Structures are given as structure tokens and as C-alpha cells.
Amino acid sequence: MREEPWLTRPNKTKEVLRKYGFHFQKKFGQNFLLDSHVLEKIIAAADIGRDDFVIEIGPGIGTLTQYLSYYAGNVAAVEIDKNLIPILEDTLQDWDNVEIISGDIMKMDLRKLIDERSGGRKVKFVANLPYYITTPILMRLLEEKLPVSSITVMVQKEVAERMQAGPGSKDYGALSAAVQYYSEPGIAANVPANCFIPRPNVGSAVINLRIKPEEERVKVNDEELMFHLIKAAFGQRRKTMLNALKNDKRIPYNKEQILEAMISCGLPENIRGEALALEQYAALADALA
Numbered sequence: 160m161r162e163e164p165w166l167t168r169p170n171k172t173k174e175v176l177r178k179y180g181f182h183f184q185k186k187f188g189q190n191f192l193l194d195s196h197v198l199e200k201i202i203a204a205a206d207i208g209r210d211d212f213v214i215e216i217g218p219g220i221g222t223l224t225q226y227l228s229y230y231a232g233n234v235a236a237v238e239i240d241k242n243l244i245p246i247l248e249d250t251l252q253d254w255d256n257v258e259i260i261s262g263d264i265m266k267m268d269l270r271k272l273i274d275e276r277s278g279g280r281k282v283k284f285v286a287n288l289p290y291y292i293t294t295p296i297l298m299r300l301l302e303e304k305l306p307v308s309s310i311t312v313m314v315q316k317e318v319a320e321r322m323q324a325g326p327g328s329k330d331y332g333a334l335s336a337a338v339q340y341y342s343e344p345g346i347a348a349n350v351p352a353n354c355f356i357p358r359p360n361v362g363s364a365v366i367n368l369r370i371k372p373e374e375e376r377v378k379v380n381d382e383e384l385m386f387h388l389i390k391a392a393f394g395q396r397r398k399t400m401l402n403a404l405k406n407d408k409r410i411p412y413n414k415e416q417i418l419e420a421m422i423s424c425g426l427p428e429n430i431r432g433e434a435l436a437l438e439q440y441a442a443l444a445d446a447l448a
């Protein structure tokens with residue numbers, strides 16, 4: 160029999176923090192979850208089952224980790240804060256399908272980590288993310304094309320909304336385009352600040368990104384060029400796309416070439432980057448290349 164997760168029992172988190180004299184570190188984005196309903200929602204959104212290999216980013220004192228361990232086949236939990244490692248060794252001592260890894264998720268060789276532990280399965284990433292590096296973490300997981308089936312994360316509510324936003328919306332940006340190119344995003348729950356200790360200053364949301372197999376993605380010959388176009392266009396979103404692209408070092412084309420490609424795609428000269436759908440960026444990249 161597996162252990163029942165117990166860190167969300169009333170006062171348990173505070174008891175563990177007191178026992179170890181733990182001090183929250185703002186620089187690591189530490190806001191620990193307290194609410195069992197939210198944890199169940201994360202498990203349901205990620206659709207965790209006994210066959211799954213899960214990587215958790217930032218286990219904290221192990222609250223979500225206990226739930227993951229209870230439902231998944233095996234779990235690797237990567238924590239940057241060395242002060243949390245002895246606490247995790249204590250709170251997870253009865254969960255024998257969890258490996259605690261001390262390190263920085265941004266510096267780790269994730270392909271190696273997955274190859275060595277997944278037994279050929281695709282990984283599910285699950286996390287209550289440290290909000291200070293939400294975008295770099297997600298971009299890394301998406302762009303490295305690791306063998307991942309889904310990413311289910313707690314993020315700032317506005318960031319979750321940005322990931323789902325489409326053309327014409329003020330929330331639509333480079334993150335929306337990248338997330339929607341690689342995955343199908345869906346917000347699973349909104350989570351108020353009182354579900355965390357300490358309380359964050361912002362509302363939060365759980366978002367699930369189902370990674371698209373290659374054949375489901377928007378077709379483009381030069382993916383790198385398409386993302387250069389997207390980043391350049393959104394980097395200067397108050398300018399027309401033509402003006403933003405013509406001055407950007409990442410774009411190896413002059414104004415005439417860009418305009419010619421835009422015309423061949425039926426795009427007006429004064430269009431802004433935020434009006435273009437992913438398919439139109441792909442067509443523009445193909446026309447330029």
C-alpha cells in the first residue's frame with residue numbers, strides 16, 4: 160500500500176517548517192501549497208497514473224511530491240535550495256518511488272536525466288513553478304524537444320492567460336505563439352493566494368500543456384526563422400511588423416525583401432505583429448526563406 164499524502168493535513172506544513180527552522184527564500188520563488196483540493200486538481204489535470212514517470216520542478220518540502228508519488232509510477236524531484244534537501248529526505252522517506260535531485264533545473268542535462276530514468280516512456284513535467292523563471296523554464300522544456308507528453312504547472316494567472324491568448328488580444332505575445340506551436344494549452348483551475356504559504360501577491364492558475372506530436376504542429380520549413388520573426392515582431396509591438404523586422408539583427412533580410420514576402424502572403428504593409436496567427440508567421444518565414 161502506498162502512503163496517503165499527509166503534508167496538507169492542518170498545521171503539518173507549519174510543523175515541518177518549524178521543526179527545521181526553515182526560512183523562505185524570496186529569490187527562489189518559494190510559495191508552498193497548502194490546499195489538498197488544489198493538489199488533487201493538479202493530479203487530475205496532469206492525468207497522472209501508475210505508468211507515468213514524472214519530473215517535478217521545485218518540490219519545496221514535498222507537498223505536491225507526495226501526491227505525485229501516490230498516483231504516479233515514479234517521480235524525480237529537482238530542488239535548487241540545498242536547505243530543503245534534508246527536509247525532503249524526511250518528508251519523503253516512506254515514498255520509495257521518489258528520487259530527490261539537488262540542482263538547478265535550468266542548468267541540468269534534462270535529456271540525460273530522462274534517458275536514464277524514463278525506461279523509454281515520455282515524461283510528464285509537473286510543478287508549482289517558481290514564478291521568477293516561469294517563462295525561461297517553459298521555453299526550455301518546449302524548445303529542447305525533449306520526450307515529453309505534457310507539462311502541468313501552477314503559474315501566475317496572467318501568464319496562464321497569455322499562454323492561451325490568440326491574435327488581436329493584448330495578451331498575445333511570443334510566449335503564446337511558442338506555447339501554441341508546441342502544445343495545446345488548457346487552464347484547469349484558478350487558485351487564490353490563500354492556498355499558499357507565504358501568500359503570493361498575485362492570483363495563480365494551473366495550466367496543462369499537451370505536447371503536440373510533430374504532425375499536429377503548424378507546418379514551416381525553417382522553424383528557427385519563424386521564431387526569430389515572432390520574437391522580433393513582439394519585441395517592438397508598437398511598431399508595424401515591417402519596421403520591427405527590418406531593424407532586427409536576427410532577421411537577415413532587408414526592407415524590400417520583407418515587404419515582398421509580406422505582399423506574397425497577402426499581408427498589408429502596415430500590419431502589426433500582434434495581428435498575425437501562427438500559420439501566417441509560418442507562411443511569412445517560408446516566403447522569406
Ligand code: SAM
Nearest residue numbers: 187190191192217218219239240263264287289
Ligand atoms: N512544490 C512545492 C509546493 O507546491 O509547495 C514548492 C513550490 S515553490 C512555488 C517553487 C520551488 O521551486 C521552491 O521549492 C524553490 O526552492 C524551487 N526552485 C526555484 N528555482 C529553482 C530552480 N532553478 N531549479 C529547481 N528548483 C527551483
